[in-house]
Structures are given as structure tokens and as C-alpha cells.
Amino acid sequence: MQTYFDSAYIWGALPQLLSFLHVTFMVAGLSVLFGTILGFILAVMKLGTSKASIKIANGYTTILRCTPSIVLLFLVYYGLPAIASGTDLNHLDTSIYVVITFSLQFGAIMSEVMRTAYEAIDRGQYEAAVSVGLSPAQAFRRIVLPQASVVALPNFGNSLLELMKEGSLAYTIGLVDIMGKASLIISNNYNSHSLEIYLALSLIYWVLSILIEQFFSKLEKIFSKGKLVIKTT
């Protein structure tokens, strides 16, 4: 480790790191997609009447919330080939393990987000919809779901940010996203100037999360405007 600081390395590293941004986005995007589906299933289980399914869904959420991402990542990475011992998983891309891990985790978080959002909507909304002749499915899709989505939006945005940040841990199992690229650059430099590279990396994450935050607060503003109109008329 050298004892001097050269900011030129920060600007030098930025384009190299940015060229791997699509990997970060792809992993985060797929995890959000599958995680949301899983979260929806879990939320339905939690809101259902069957005691067993409520217990299972709550237990799943508690366990996943108590597990550090890195532990879950390694459990999936080492555990999946062990469970599927009959098939050969050696050629499987590392990003698949990462997506599985973060989908499992995101599902647990989303199930809570969706459950609280659903419960925040007044029961009378559903009853009113059914009383004017909508079927239960229609009432859910046209009346409850749009309102619940607005309630869930800020939490969804926060969870998305968390997911993107936790996704940086994927470098530990060898995925080359922006974090993985950063550690590659550092080992190419024989561990010198690592501070500059990490600063460049943190800059990218910072800008990304500010952008995502702005995007979600804009969305929230647009949708809650509609909500007010519905309330007043």
C-alpha cells in the first residue's frame, strides 16, 4: 500500500467500472422480478385463512430477515449443488446463484411490504366495489390493487435500494459486476491505490441511489396527486 493519494485513479477507474453496470442492473432487475412474485405469493399466504400457510409464510420471513446476505449467498452457492447432487451444475453461471439468493431475500421483504400495504387499504373499499357488482377478482384488481400499490411504493423503492447495495456482495462468489470489477482492478494494481478505486465505486453507488430515490419520490408525487383527487370528489 502506497502512502500517497492520487485522485487521477478515481477518474481512471470510473469508465472501467461503469462498463460493468449492466451486470449490476441485470442481477438487481431479475431479483426484483422473481422476488416480487415470491413476495406476492407469501403475502397471499399471510392474508389467507389457513393457519399453516400463515405460519409458514411468517416463519420464512423471520428466518430470511435474520440471515446476513453474505451467509445466504454462500448457503445457496454451496447448498444448491449439494441438494441437486444428481445433476451437473458446474457450468451454471454465478449470476444465477446471485439472482436466486436475492430473489429469496427480496421475496421475504416484499411480502411484508405488500401485506402492510394491503392492510392499509380500508376494507370498505373492497366491500363498496363488490356491492356495485364487481366480482371479488375485479374488485381486487381495479380498486384495491391500485391503491395498495401507491401505499407500497416508498417501501418498494427503499427495498430496491437495499437490494442494489446488498448485491455488491456477489463479488465474493466471483460475479463480475461493478464491485467485482473494482476488486479485479485492485488486484491488477497489486493492491495499490485501492482507496481511489473504492471511492470511485462508492461514487457510482451514491449517484445511482440518489437517482433511484428521486425517481421513486417523483412517482409517489404523481400517484398521490391522483389519490387526493379521488378523495375530494
Place this chain on the structure above:
Amino acid sequence: MSVGLDVPFLVKTFFVALSGVPIALLITIVSLLIALPLGFLLALSRINRIPVISQLARVYVSFVRGTPVIVQIFIIFTSVPLLLAPIFEKYHVKTSIYDINPIWYAFIVFSLNTTAILIEVFRSAISTVSKGQLEAAYSVGLNNVQAFRRILIPQILVVALPNICTATVNLIKATSLGYALSLREITLKAQVAANVGYNFIEAYIDIFLVYLILCSLVETLFKLYEKRLRKYKAAAA
């Protein structure tokens, strides 16, 4: 990879992982002790719009919340020696910078990280307590410190407690990243034990169980404490 789990190893490593719990808890407690007052004061400065400090706190929170913990760890781990080296040289401190126990870095990283999270937690909690409470406290003759200690803080704490609980659990989970500082806590200890025979699945199951027990315990403790604090809320309502 062998089929089935190596059960004796599983049991043995469980205790190895368990022996890392004190370090993880030590980091958590020290970080919380630093972050709780600091977060509270900075939250107050944000609410009262104290110039400079308020803006700095805002940028600070945005940075910590916008970057992964692992990157923060690496930044502190690489920048602190750079910053300390001239100071050590100037005052002729004999100890080498690279011999510092990594736990000090962990204290720095996790207190800085938790402070930022708690600033936001306290900020939203303080804003839920109505201003009338403070004014009423003043009007019966309490001074600023008394008003905060006896009237406001109990109420703020009730609101903030669930979020503090989440922050604590997240902090405990984040200590698993101490491996990057070669800190001998739960994760690293079990990993080292697994390296001998490549029993990684067993080791990770153990780590998983230890964190599960630890975090469930912490959550239960917070729930109990919350119940005790509820009485303030009942009085307020």
C-alpha cells in the same frame, strides 16, 4: 461433493461459530453506544436546521445510505492508515499502523454507519411528537434538559424503538462483513474451520443458525422492552 451432511463436524463447528458471538455483540454494542447519542444530536440539528451541521449531516446520511456497507468498510480500512501515518510519524508513535487490531476499524465503520441510519430514525420519531409537549413542559417550569429527559425522550423512544430494533438486527447482520477486516467473528471463524475439510455447507448452516438465534433473541428483547415502554404511549394517548 459427498452426499449428506457431516453431522459431527456440523455440531463441532456450531460451537466454533458460537465462540464468535462475543466479538459480534461487542461491535454491535460499542457501535450502538456511539451511534445512539450522536444520531440523536444530529437528528436534532437537522430538525432545528442548524446551519452547516444540518447540511453536513444530510450529505453524510445520503452517502452512507447510498453505498454498500462493504464499500464503506474498504474505504475506512484503506483511508484510515493513510490519514494516521503522518500523525503517527509526527508524534513518534512506535506502533505500526498495520498492527492495529481490526476491531478498531470495525468500531469506526459500524458506528459511522449506524449513526447515519439512526439520524433518520430519530428524525422521523421526533417529528411525531407534537411541539405542544415541549411547550407544556416549559410552561410548568422544566428547563430544556429536563423537558427532553422526562417528557420528550420517553415518547420519542416508543416511536423509534421498532426502527432501532431493525437497525440493531441489521447491524448484527452487517458484522458478518467483518471478514473483510480479517476480524475473527462468527462468519470468519466458521469459514476457517471449514477450510480444513471443505465442509462449507455445514459451516454456513452453522453460521446461519447462530445468526438466526442471535437475531431472534435481540428481536424478542426489543419486543419486551417495547411493551414496557408502551405505558408512556398509553399516557400520551
